[in-house]
Amino acid sequence: MAKEALKIVDQRTDMEYEVPVHKGTIRARDLRQIKSGPDDFGLMTYDPSFMNTASCRSAITFADGERGILRYRGYPIEQLAEKCTFLEVAYLIVHGELPNEQQLKSWVNEITFHSMLHETTKKFLEGFRYDAHPMGMFISTVAALSTVHPEARDVHDPANRLRQIHRLIGKVPTIAAYTYRHSRGMPYVYPDSDLGYCENFMNMLWRLAEPKYHANPALSRALDILFILHADHEQNCSTNVMRAVGSSQTDPYLCVAAAAAALSGPLHGGANEEVVKLLDEIGSKDRVPAYIEQVKAGHGKLMGFGHRVYKHYDPRARIIRWAAEQVFATTGKNPKLEIALELERIALEDEYFIKRKLYPNVEFYSGIIYQALGFKPDMFTVLFAIPRTVGWLAQWKEMLEDPEQKTARPRQIYTGHAQRDVVPMEQRAGTTLAAER
Numbered sequence: 001m002a003k004e005a006l007k008i009v010d011q012r013t014d015m016e017y018e019v020p021v022h023k024g025t026i027r028a029r030d031l032r033q034i035k036s037g038p039d040d041f042g043l044m045t046y047d048p049s050f051m052n053t054a055s056c057r058s059a060i061t062f063a064d065g066e067r068g069i070l071r072y073r074g075y076p077i078e079q080l081a082e083k084c085t086f087l088e089v090a091y092l093i094v095h096g097e098l099p100n101e102q103q104l105k106s107w108v109n110e111i112t113f114h115s116m117l118h119e120t121t122k123k124f125l126e127g128f129r130y131d132a133h134p135m136g137m138f139i140s141t142v143a144a145l146s147t148v149h150p151e152a153r154d155v156h157d158p159a160n161r162l163r164q165i166h167r168l169i170g171k172v173p174t175i176a177a178y179t180y181r182h183s184r185g186m187p188y189v190y191p192d193s194d195l196g197y198c199e200n201f202m203n204m205l206w207r208l209a210e211p212k213y214h215a216n217p218a219l220s221r222a223l224d225i226l227f228i229l230h231a232d233h234e235q236n237c238s239t240n241v242m243r244a245v246g247s248s249q250t251d252p253y254l255c256v257a258a259a260a261a262a263l264s265g266p267l268h269g270g271a272n273e274e275v276v277k278l279l280d281e282i283g284s285k286d287r288v289p290a291y292i293e294q295v296k297a298g299h300g301k302l303m304g305f306g307h308r309v310y311k312h313y314d315p316r317a318r319i320i321r322w323a324a325e326q327v328f329a330t331t332g333k334n335p336k337l338e339i340a341l342e343l344e345r346i347a348l349e350d351e352y353f354i355k356r357k358l359y360p361n362v363e364f365y366s367g368i369i370y371q372a373l374g375f376k377p378d379m380f381t382v383l384f385a386i387p388r389t390v391g392w393l394a395q396w397k398e399m400l401e402d403p404e405q406k407t408a409r410p411r412q413i414y415t416g417h418a419q420r421d422v423v424p425m426e427q428r429a430g431t432t433l434a435a436e437r
């Protein structure tokens with residue numbers, strides 16, 4: 001049987017090394033023994049943007065970009081979206097197994113119990129300008145929770161960790177809804193513990209003077225499915241931030257705030273906002289071919305297309321298309337859908353997109369649904385951050401429980417000056433001080 005090892009010959013020294021291979025991976029630390037001389041630090045790998053580096057072992061999410069597969073804890077995303085609720089999936093992602101009836105009941109109770117915000121946090125939110133971007137408000141308010149729950153700093157106590165996980169999953173919809181009401185100048189609505197996770201979120205968003213808010217079941221289920229699809233996606237940019245910040249034992253509120261900041265960028269969770277802007281810019285179906293030509297000529301990207309992992313149709317995009325139809329049956333069709341479908345049709349037949357394996361990603365259709373539900377584009381990334389909080393927390397917990405993990409601290413290749421001496425100000429090039437005096 002072939003040996004699971006790599007033989008390396010260092011041609012600088014003619015030395016030979018053997019490095020074990022495990023699951024198609026070598027340990028970067030094993031390369032350190034390869035030195036050109038006694039003063040050499042040892043061989044490193046250079047991998048900007050972590051294109052080919054595994055930073056952890058994880059049992060949470062499996063994504064196969066070539067085959068278009070996504071599974072949480074082994075369960076296909078399609079089955080979870082069809083058969084489970086978001087909170088059931090959240091339990092699965094955090095605890096590793098689907099809950100039984102009793103476990104689900106107590107999980108839902110804990111999360112519902114923690115959905116209320118401290119009144120001072122509400123006041124904190126009131127202090128934002130009327131036109132503050134909801135994502136900026138969301139990130140800052142999650143970070144501010146760190147001051148309300150200082151005991152969260154004890155990240156090594158599993159029971160304490162779990163309490164913060166309940167709190168965060170319970171409170172993020174409340175914060176998100178308050179950012180929405182704030183930007184509309186409407187009074188905040190307290191959580192209603194009689195309602196399910198999505199119904200309660202919709203209640204906090206849209207309740208007006210009615211004594212009890214009743215969410216449209218088709219819309220709340222569509223939102224629940226969108227939350228399931230966005231709950232985790234292994235080591236993406238924001239999850240990597242969650243793990244990196246958490247690795248210095250920062251409390252989970254500050255970690256989630258940092259992860260949400262990474263999510264807000266237009267190349268990550270901010271893409272759905274950009275997709276709707278792009279569809280607005282195109283304006284009508286007949287202008288799609290010209291737009292595609294513009295992208296191919298290097299003027300901008302087709303937002304909502306392409307993925308670092310998926311080089312095939314993103315399996316989430318397929319489910320979202322289905323969810324979009326359910327929403328449109330209630331709300332009426334979003335006219336942007338026609339433009340989006342045409343964009344997808346033309347792009348998928350075009351050599352530029354085929355060659356680069358660029359397919360619609362999860363964000364391509366999500367914005368159109370959010371808009372049909374009544375959200376403005378600036379809320380879209382906040383809607384992504386609510387479910388992704390579950391994934392961030394599960395990854396954070398897994399990282400803290402992993403004895404191999406230490407403070408995340410990459411190496412660098414220094415490209416700056418060698419040592420040099422400080423020159424007095426009057427002798428530095430361009431200084432005019434002497435002349436002015």
Ligand SMILES: CC(C)(COP(=O)(O)OP(=O)(O)OC[C@H]1O[C@@H](n2cnc3c(N)ncnc32)[C@H](O)[C@@H]1OP(=O)(O)O)[C@@H](O)C(=O)NCCC(=O)NCCS
Binds near residue numbers: 295300301356
């Ligand atoms: C997601 C994304 C950052 C992945 O990027 P990546 O894996 O680093 O891939 P690259 O940026 O190296 O792209 C590879 C090639 O495809 C092109 N490309 C990638 N995404 C593209 C897009 N959305 N539109 C047009 N061209 C695109 C790049 O220009 C590059 O072309 P080149 O080989 O001629 O230089 C990238 O596809 C993107 O920016 N997409 C739009 C933003 C988006 O929808 N993000 C949400 C992700 S869920």
